[in-house]
Amino acid sequence: MEKLTAKASIQIQKPVNEVFSAIVSADKMNRYFIESATGNLETNKNVQWKFPEFDDVFPVTGRVIKENEYVSFDWSGEPNMLVEIFLQPQTDRSTVVKIVEHEMEKNDAGIKQMMQQTEGWANFLACLKASLEYNINLRNGAFDYMRIKK
Numbered sequence: 001m002e003k004l005t006a007k008a009s010i011q012i013q014k015p016v017n018e019v020f021s022a023i024v025s026a027d028k029m030n031r032y033f034i035e036s037a038t039g040n041l042e043t044n045k046n047v048q049w050k051f052p053e054f055d056d057v058f059p060v061t062g063r064v065i066k067e068n069e070y071v072s073f074d075w076s077g078e079p080n081m082l083v084e085i086f087l088q089p090q091t092d093r094s095t096v097v098k099i100v101e102h103e104m105e106k107n108d109a110g111i112k113q114m115m116q117q118t119e120g121w122a123n124f125l126a127c128l129k130a131s132l133e134y135n136i137n138l139r140n141g142a143f144d145y146m147r148i149k150k
Contacts (some may be wrong), residue, residue, distance in 0.1 A: 004103065010128075011094055012132055026039055026047070033128070035048045041062045045062045046059060058114065069087055071087075097125060
């Protein structure tokens, strides 16, 4: 059966080394995407990500990390949920970032998941761009409505 993937991309007006660092560094990611992490993304390293709007932590396992080129990881404890981030430096010192998340079943549940993941990665990229280019955290308060009511 054919599988589905989520995809998103954006161009960021910063050099590739700054973009790469913002993606793999726990201290930098918590400025625009996560609340905290137990460590940096590294090849074959397990870390935990905590998002501000959820009580849970999410397991993340670095797969292949190539400095200034490529980052891949499995996350959320789901099998076959590989995220690949491709970094393409441009001649103007900007960086094109392309994300592909594999893979979802080609059925109603998989289509819904693919749409949610695509939305999530587009948000991640917008937050990354706003953080690096303008030092703004777009995520602040953006998902308070998702907090579990107690």
